Amino acid sequence: MSLDLVARVLYRDPAVLIIDKPAGLMVHAGPKGGEHLGLFLDQLRFGLAQSPELAHRLDRETSGCLVLGRTRKALAGLGDLFAKGLADKTYWAVVVGKPREDQGVIDYALKKREKKFGWRMEVDRNGLASVTQWRLLGTDGRLSWLECRPLTGRTHQIRAHCAAIGHPLVGDAIYGRGTGTLAGDRLMLHSRNIVLPFHAGKPPIAAKAPVPEHMRAVLEGCGWDTL
Structure with missing residues (x-):
């Protein structure tokens, strides 16, 4: 795979990088090997001795804003910011059906379940507190375009x-089986915006990732105006 990460840089300063991660690329090496983002990060040293x-992290099939630290100090600071829930993350998702309301809050604790054919996150009152705000941005009646803001950072939380x-996500092989045929078989989840109050005394870092090609037609059908 050939990947030009420099062309995908959305924000850069001496401590922080934000890139537009392509859908379909793991951020870490998987148990079965294969290509992952770490193989390409050397492109982003920009004169530093170490790669960011x-x-x-983002799921393999999720595209969009991904934050990297360029120094040990920056990574520690960013880790603390994410751990405290201070990173303002906005995702765009295409889901099956049309919600009855125009917006809402999903407050369901989630717990990881190991199963014969893999693992998944399930609603469980004994799980970890998990909260997602959502807003309906558009619909064609069959599919809907949601803005989702996870207030906690659980794995697979939005899905x-x-x-x-x-209202499972279109193309979700784990939580929305059978939804792939509705609009292609790729997961329709995109990390659209991120805002990070990182540098003391300065405005927050902000970045916006362009909509990936595999989501554009469906979003347009739900009312997204590309102009």
Whole structure:
């Protein structure tokens, strides 16, 4: 795979990088090997001795804003910011059906479940507190375009939460089986914006990732205006 990460830089300063991660690329090496983002990070040294490292993560099939730290100090600071829930993350998702309300809050604790054919996150009152704010941005009646803001950072949070309220993400092989045929078989989840209050005394860092090609037609059908 050939990947030009320099062309995908959304924000850069001496401590922090934000890139537009492509859908379909793991951020870490998987148990079965294969290509992952770490193989390409050397492109982003920009004169430093070390490559940047991940400050958080996105699922393999999720595209969009991904934050990297360029120094040990920056990584520690970013890690603390994410751990405290101070990173303002906005995702765009395409889900099956049309919610009854125009906005809402999903407050379902989630717990990891190991199963014969893999693992998944499930709603469990004994799980970790998990909260997602959502807003309906558009719909064609069959599919809907949601803005989702996870107030906690659980693995698969948006995917599990949307499925739990009866609106699984299109293309989600784990939480929305059978939804892939509705609009292609790729997961329709995109990290659209991120805002980080990182540098003391300065405005927050902000970045916006362009909509990936595999989501554009469906979003336009739900009312997204590209102009």
